[in-house]
Amino acid sequence: MPGKILVVDDEVHIRMLLEQTLEELEDEYDVELLTAENGEEGLDCIREERPELVFLDIMMPYMNGYEVCQAVREEEELADVKIILLTAKGQEVDRKHGLELGAERYMTKPFDPDEILEVAKSILHLED
Template sequence: MPGKILICDDEPHIRRLIELSLEELESEGVELILTEDGEEALAEARAQDPDLVILDVMMPRLNGFDVCKAIRKDGRAKPPYVILLTSKGQEYDRQKGTSVGANRFMTKPFDPDVLVATAREILSGGR
């Protein structure tokens, strides 16, 4: 199940929690790429061609909605699976996430075990 996961959250402690949650996948050949703002995430998504992108919604420079929309406009043959991770759980935000091409929407606080299981399923082809 090798693959790449791009993680973007502007809050260092949340980014670290996501990293710690997913690091067990590294022993299965998964590479974790960490970024701290939307512009950096978009640049890394274009350079690294990740299989899974986990984006915070509220970030400086470019928010998660804008990054997701830009990734989708890139028109890759195999676009990454995108999870929007946010503390905002309103229906409006879910609809907006869907409209920009997000595959899934998870709210904070998240269950690390669910995040790992979700990532493992996605990287194993169970999109």
């Protein structure tokens, strides 16, 4: 069953790189890719589109990724949304904080495109 993936990052080149990485899922599995440029826009998109998976940056304007993650976890109707924090903040304290807020995983930049693809396939239950 195809799903939706949302990429939320304020850096255009990161959004484009993630889109290029995930477009294989669009072609092979009819997954819909969505993007947002900041935390506020990302949270609005999550509420409207109900993506199954969100790749969420932490350091962004308007709302940071931690705030978005917390807001999503506080809304019962968004309980099924899986959040992957994807960030340059590689400290253990940051990782722990993200997971405590309800993120499914915490990945650091620079990321391995193959790992991103595998994580997305696993969470969306897509077959190889």
